[in-house]
Amino acid sequence: MCGIVGYVGKAPVVETVLEALRRLEYRGYDSAGIAVLNGRGIEVRKRVGKIEALVESIRRQPIRDGHIAVCHSRWATHGEPTEANAHPHTDCKQTLAVVHNGIVENYAELKSQLLAKGHRFRSQTDTEVIAHLVEEYAKREPLDCAFRHALKELRGSYAVCLLSKHEPHRLFGAKNSSPLIVGVGKREAFFASDVPAILGRTRRVVYLNDHEVVELSASGPRLTTLDGKRLHRKATTVAWDVAAARKEGYPHFMLKEIHEQPATIEQTLFNRLDAGKRRLTFDRRTKQFLDRLSPNEKFIVIACGTAYHAGLVGEYMLEECTRIPVDVDLASEFRYRGAQLGRDTTVIAITQSGETADTLASIQMAKAHGAKTLAICNVMGSSIARAVDAMLYTHAGPEIAVASTKAYTSQITALALLTLYLAKRRACLPPAQWRRLFDGLAKLPEAVQRALETERAVKAVAGEYARARNFYYLGRRYNYPSALEGALKLKEICPVIHAEGYAAGEMKHGPISLIRKGWPVMFVAPHSSVYEKVISNIEEVRARKGACIVIASEGDPAIKRHADSLITIPRTEEFFSPVVAAIPLQLFAYYVADANGCDIDQPPNLAKSVTVE
Ligand code: F6R
Numbered sequence: 001m002c003g004i005v006g007y008v009g010k011a012p013v014v015e016t017v018l019e020a021l022r023r024l025e026y027r028g029y030d031s032a033g034i035a036v037l038n039g040r041g042i043e044v045r046k047r048v049g050k051i052e053a054l055v056e057s058i059r060r061q062p063i064r065d066g067h068i069a070v071c072h073s074r075w076a077t078h079g080e081p082t083e084a085n086a087h088p089h090t091d092c093k094q095t096l097a098v099v100h101n102g103i104v105e106n107y108a109e110l111k112s113q114l115l116a117k118g119h120r121f122r123s124q125t126d127t128e129v130i131a132h133l134v135e136e137y138a139k140r141e142p143l144d145c146a147f148r149h150a151l152k153e154l155r156g157s158y159a160v161c162l163l164s165k166h167e168p169h170r171l172f173g174a175k176n177s178s179p180l181i182v183g184v185g186k187r188e189a190f191f192a193s194d195v196p197a198i199l200g201r202t203r204r205v206v207y208l209n210d211h212e213v214v215e216l217s218a219s220g221p222r223l224t225t226l227d228g229k230r231l232h233r234k235a236t237t238v239a240w241d242v243a244a245a246r247k248e249g250y251p252h253f254m255l256k257e258i259h260e261q262p263a264t265i266e267q268t269l270f271n272r273l274d275a276g277k278r279r280l281t282f283d284r285r286t287k288q289f290l291d292r293l294s295p296n297e298k299f300i301v302i303a304c305g306t307a308y309h310a311g312l313v314g315e316y317m318l319e320e321c322t323r324i325p326v327d328v329d330l331a332s333e334f335r336y337r338g339a340q341l342g343r344d345t346t347v348i349a350i351t352q353s354g355e356t357a358d359t360l361a362s363i364q365m366a367k368a369h370g371a372k373t374l375a376i377c378n379v380m381g382s383s384i385a386r387a388v389d390a391m392l393y394t395h396a397g398p399e400i401a402v403a404s405t406k407a408y409t410s411q412i413t414a415l416a417l418l419t420l421y422l423a424k425r426r427a428c429l430p431p432a433q434w435r436r437l438f439d440g441l442a443k444l445p446e447a448v449q450r451a452l453e454t455e456r457a458v459k460a461v462a463g464e465y466a467r468a469r470n471f472y473y474l475g476r477r478y479n480y481p482s483a484l485e486g487a488l489k490l491k492e493i494c495p496v497i498h499a500e501g502y503a504a505g506e507m508k509h510g511p512i513s514l515i516r517k518g519w520p521v522m523f524v525a526p527h528s529s530v531y532e533k534v535i536s537n538i539e540e541v542r543a544r545k546g547a548c549i550v551i552a553s554e555g556d557p558a559i560k561r562h563a564d565s566l567i568t569i570p571r572t573e574e575f576f577s578p579v580v581a582a583i584p585l586q587l588f589a590y591y592v593a594d595a596n597g598c599d600i601d602q603p604p605n606l607a608k609s610v611t612v613e
Pocket of ligand 1: 403404488
């Protein structure tokens, strides 16, 4: 939540930072602002709304350029999305400008101390205290010391960048539980909340740890601890290229990312699945971690939102094929439920961003209680990737649309790899069944490619139901999570619709009371062990004149008479059906939202990376 960019270098700074900020807009978009150090001192411009509103304002009334700047797109936590509350925030004399992502939990206390000392505040944000705190300390000490001193006073989370009128060649930055990276280019350097911001300028990145402080000049970063002790860290080169952060001709990132899924699943499998030798492997650290699990191991999967739904699919996979007991918890609940953790517990975090605050806090809690930790994560160097004992990267490339699509199917693919690896090691499956599942996994990109061929049919069905305002999504067993995910996708990107996902067998325990003529119910009913049961649930809805949209497997002639609208997907093992079914569910949400004129990539009130609890 919130996007931060800082820049020092020779390029025209306004254009450079706004371009980078645009690539972070998915992180928050209720207001945006920029502070540039130029011949007039620190010039600040802020606008409510999307970054385009800020860009338009600068187009109409240009800001004089410079070579050092910070900018920010906001997702409001403290204070409404107004111009006054938009970042950057300045000190009393406008000699400092601060952008911040996170929450300063003790801001009220700090603010009253600063007010007592005569500081004048202009906003209701927690962030403004940082500017005034630094100003206060800078009365007595050099700016770098004042910055460190101020950081030590903050409780809560922060990724913060500081620009000073008195430091025309250096920015200052630091992080604690909120993401901030450094991009190192040719005689230029960036701060950014995430890698896509800097792709196109550089792929050399320095990942920061919590409580590290950076002085950033055009020649690169100088890292220290909060106590000023020098740290040394080399830049790593990220594999993502700039095309991944552009729409490449698609009207929305979401549609582009839906179409990328055959390739992204392939990437998740790459170097891990050897189809010729029918062998699975992982990098050395992860393999060692898995090979050392106890025979009595228990897994607790923690995640939020879409990643949680992937975790639910993983529960079915792991319990069916490895007999390891699995609990799946929302990270925001796990932290407070007093779970029994011990040496034989592995807590598995699933997260696209690797920065979700509740997931990160759950991992830290699990470690503190002596559990082992593993993460399935998309972003290299993210906070969660660095916190866990072992990693399974999904390698799906940057996901820019707020609604998660390719990350979800890659997470399930990673869970399938994990399941089949452990099933083989523990000899839990009959060899023929293991081989069938292995072959199915190897062919998954192909099945997903074929599922994308449903696009035209899905678009037509979406057109038929686009005016409905309530939907149920139902499925059973492996496709119960598909129902939850399908409903989440729709309500997330089409906020004029309410959609609810249920286990199909739960309908008669309450929700069925709402069904009336024409009420749309999306059934995820591929070929499976519970197929007949789902058919009975379809008939229960039809008996009440609900309209059944059914996602079924190809080669199922009987399904036609149960469906008002039918979408057919390639037939796979039940084990893989949530991945293949995800494609028409995502496309359906996309086309219904499009028909309703919704802002698909940036739905209201949402932000991609939820770095506050
Ligand atoms: C939904 C969506 C969110 C995320 C959730 C977890 O489309 O994107 O529900 O899945 O915020 O985020 P990560 O995976 O980054 O931890």
